[in-house]
Structures are given as structure tokens and as C-alpha cells.
Amino acid sequence: FHQESRAEGQRWEYKHPGFAGVASIGWGFGNGLRAEIEGNYRYNEIDKIRLNGARVASAGQVQQYGAMVNALYDIQTGTAFTPYLGVGVGYGWFETTKVRVGPVNGAVITSEDTAGNFAYQGIAGVGYNLGAMVPGLTLTAEYRFYGTLDPKVDVDVRRSAANGPVIGSAKAEPTNYNHSVLIGLRYAFNAPRPAPAVAPVAPVAPPAAARTYLVFFDWDRADLTDRARQIITEAAQNARRVSSTRIEVAGHADRSGTPQYNQRLSQRRA
Template identity: 60%
Template sequence: MTFRNALLAATLLGLPLLSPLAAQAQTTPVTGVYIGAGGGVNFLQESDLDTKGGAASFLRGNGVSRSGTAEFSTGFTGVLALGYGFGNGVRAEIEGNYRQNDVDKLSGYSGFGRLNSSGTARSYGAMFNAYYDFHQLGWPVVPYIGAGAGYVWNDYDNVTARAANGGSLTVDGSDGQFAYQGIVGASLPITAVPGLAVTAEYRFLGTLQSEIDSTIRLGNTVQARGKTEVDSYNHSIMLGLRYAFNQPVPPAPVPVAAPVAPAAAPAPARTYLVFFDFDRADLTDRARQIIAEAAQNAGRVQATRIEVAGHADRSGTPQYNQRLSQRRAEAVAAELVRLGVARTAITVQAFGESRPLVPTADGVREPQNRRVEIVLR
């Protein structure tokens, strides 16, 4: 299995995530503790086998090359992870992993004659991974990239090359080495279960070269012992599940305000503007002062209706800005309620980038458009 084919398989596995059902998924950033599990197929690249020590001397002394090559059948892999999301797309996790591939063919060792092959290669270990989720794209499927480092044991279980004359070379044992990996994937949030997501990803895992115990036999008699250097480069295609605890629930649909009969002599509306930092929905100290003033005046003028409307600038996609303006409006409404305003008197709306205070071109960051308007009526 070539590296190109592995990437193609990863793409094909990810296609179901682009189904029409995914269009309704929310892409809230992972916040807090999460767990994950996944499994799939593993492609172990062919490995050079370089025999050392007494076994190598015995081979050379008998006119046999000390070097060979191992090719492996398609195997399987599984991972378990415990991680933490920082709410801004960045995640960190600890992962345990396992991979297994059977030997398909052993070649080389010229002078040994035609070889029969058998055995299994396994690897298992622990990794520390860091990820970045591209949730700000506003897509129903969230792409992500990651990288990791850790420690992995390469275990060769009776990997044996047998010659027609009864001679054999067996590589059997394990050796731990520093490991590294790169990850490319995508997650599909499941709206019915907040915090749950299906994941599909490609992983490359490699280790430093390991040295495994090796034995040369003639029949059942041991002729020499030594070590064999082996490589470990894995390409894995995986599907999994991830569950984030305490994940924020997506905001409920904006309620439609009931029509209010006009008063005989309506009081003039009072408007307050609350501004936000770029791509943020949390309240600054100045914002809280303005909201407090609006809450006090709502009591003084006996406002019968308080309209809270969220807006965003034109940096980012319209879909993402719509959700961002909704979060801003909900944050202001929550602060008004905290200050004693009845929630039933508040109407919350979100306009995204559709009603700019200062008209701009698409993609422009305009501070005056990142706002929530509070209107007392």
C-alpha cells in the first residue's frame, strides 16, 4: 500500500461526512474534557532488516548477505484518548495506541536461497498530541490537523525467513523507541447528542529504528544470535467517536415576539450600543456598564419591551457571523436578566453581517459593526 493510496483511502472514508444530513450540524469549539476512541486499517511500510552481531558474522561467513526486506499485509489499529479542549480550536490529549500487521513476504539475504516467510509485527505505546480544529470556517464538518510525540514499542513475533536447506533467521522480541506522528482529519458533530462527534482521519506514525533479538538456526539447532535493525512507518485510516463533557448547548431558535398593541402616546425609544472584540462574544467591563445603564433606565421608564439585536462585521462567512451575532445577543440578554430585567420582556434577534452600522467590503474587520443594540420601548 503506497502513501498516495493511503491518502486516497482517507479521502473516500471522509466522503460520508459531506452528506446532506451534515448540513444541520453545529460546529461549537470543543471546550473542557473529552474522550475519544477510534479504529481502522493500518498499512505498515516495508522495512529493511539489517542483522548485526554474531548472527551477521555467521551469515557473512557462510556467504549470505546480512540484509533483507520485510513486506507486510494490511493490518488494523485502535486508539483511545483523553483530552482537553480550550474553546478556541486548540486541543491537547494523551493517547494509547495499538497496531498489528502480518508478514506478507521476506526477501533479500542473497545466498540463502528461496525463502518462506511468517510472523507478525505489532506496535503499542503512548503519545501526547496537539490539535487545531478549523471551526471558524462555519462548515458543518470541522477539519482539523494534529501532531504528536511519544514512546512506542515495536514487537516482532516470530518473524522468520526459512530457506530450503532448513536454515532460518528468526526476528523475535520488542524494543521501545521515540515515536512521532502527524494527523489530518474531520469531525461531524451529532446535533441530537451535544458534545458527541464522529471522526474520520489519516495518521502517519513513525519511530526511530529498533533493534530486535535475532536467532539463526539449522533445523532446530541454534547457530548464532544477534540483533536486527527494523523500521516502523505506519499509515492508518481510522473512524471514531469523540465525546466532550460539558459542551455548550447550541442556542435555541430565536422566539418570534408577539405583536404589541401601540400605545396612545408611545414613549420615544432609547437605544444603547454594546461593542465586542473581534470574534468574541464575551462582555468587556465597558459593555457591562452600558448594559447596567440600560437595565436601570428600563425600570425608570417602565419599558414594556426590550429589543436585543446582535450584529457582526463582514470578516468570516455569513453563516459563522450569524451564529456569532446570536451568541453576542444572548450574552447581553443574560446580563440584563442578571441585573433584574424579566426575561419575558426581552426579545432577542441576530442579524449577522446583514445590517452593518458602517458599510464595508466583504472580509473587512469593522469594530463598530461588532455590536449589540438594546432598544427600550
């Protein structure tokens, strides 16, 4: 990230972009809105400080810590890419470590102090859904503007060297702006898992419809007529065209004889 700090008559500049880290946990409401609690850290090394337009030799580091509450909104696109916007507020700490400016007119200015103040940020980013590889995982790239109200840090004026005697002290009140570009990962714990693939089931041929063949006998006879033999031959041929056959045979008689006689006639006909 890049940081810019200004105070009256001063401009602090840094050797190169420093680094930043953000960790957060939150809750998605299912309608695109997300809320999260965040902890962040930023680090820069001082390259030079300008006093009233003149460049002054300097060294040291600036570190920042913050605790934020953010609200974000995901813009659904119907694709794997999801842009999002967010804002956050919280509290940030601005820490100077081994800061040395000068010598200026035979004096050196030093600072090792920490100041806390109200912090705020704006967020704009885009996420790429990696759910095909890991359900719930999203790759994110985002820009953040982070700032605090002007922190007040103690500075000492020392004679001739950074470890020289203190001849005066004051408060520096720089304006603190930070521009960060972050790459990260976000994981949703309640993401739905893809349904397991189901092997296609071969279609089952419907069972053949049952057929009925009727054979008629002459009165009081059980021998087959020529027409009866043709019907039985047709039934036998059709039975060979299916994989399994269940055959039911029923014989009948009329009521002109005794029940015992009719039973025996029915069995002979069957």
C-alpha cells in the same frame, strides 16, 4: 493500516492492511487548539521478507503499542465540517511474535522480542459535528503517519527448522513506518446544550385607555339635562365594546351651602 519495515538488505511485507486502534483524552482551549494523551495499538501479519532482493518464505506477526502526547489545531469553517492537523511524540514498543524466515541455506531465522524507542506521528483529519443528535459528539476520519526510531530486536539463527537448535544470534534493526486511516468518534464533555424551544406567546392586547365623561348640573339641582343624558348614553355604549369595564362615579357641589347640604347634593348628583 499499512506498515513497512526495512533493514539492511531486507524488506518485510505484510499480507494485507492490518488494524489499528487509538484511545485518547484531552483538553480543548477554545481557540482551535487541543492537547491530548493517547494510547495506540497496531497489528500486522508478515507475508514475505525479501533478503537481498530474493523473496523468502516467512510467517509471524508484528504488534506495536504506543503512548503519545499530541497537539492538534481545528480549522473552523463555519459549517458542520472541521478539518484539523496535529503532531505527536511519545514512546512506542515494537514486538515480534513467532516470526520465522526461511529456510535460507539450510537455516531458519526466528524472532520473538520487544523493543521500545522514541515515537512520532503526524495527523490530518476532518470532523463532522453530530451535535444536532448528541450534543458534543463528532464523527472523525483521519490519516496518521506513525514511526519510531529503528527498534533493535533479537533474532536467532536455527538449524533447518523454527524449533531447531540455535546456531547463532544477532540484532535486527528495521526502519518502522506506519500509514493508518482511522474512523472514530470524539466527545466534548463541556459542549453547550441547545436552548429548549419556547412556545410562542400570543400577543396580549393592551388595555383600553380610561375615559372620563363630564356631566354638568344646573345650580342647586341634581336632575339630568338633555345634554347630560346624551353624554351618559355615549358612556354606556362605549362600555359594551370592551371585555371588562370599571366605572367610577364622582359627584361634586360648590361651597355656597353648608358642608352637610353639599354632601347630600353631591350624592344625589352621583
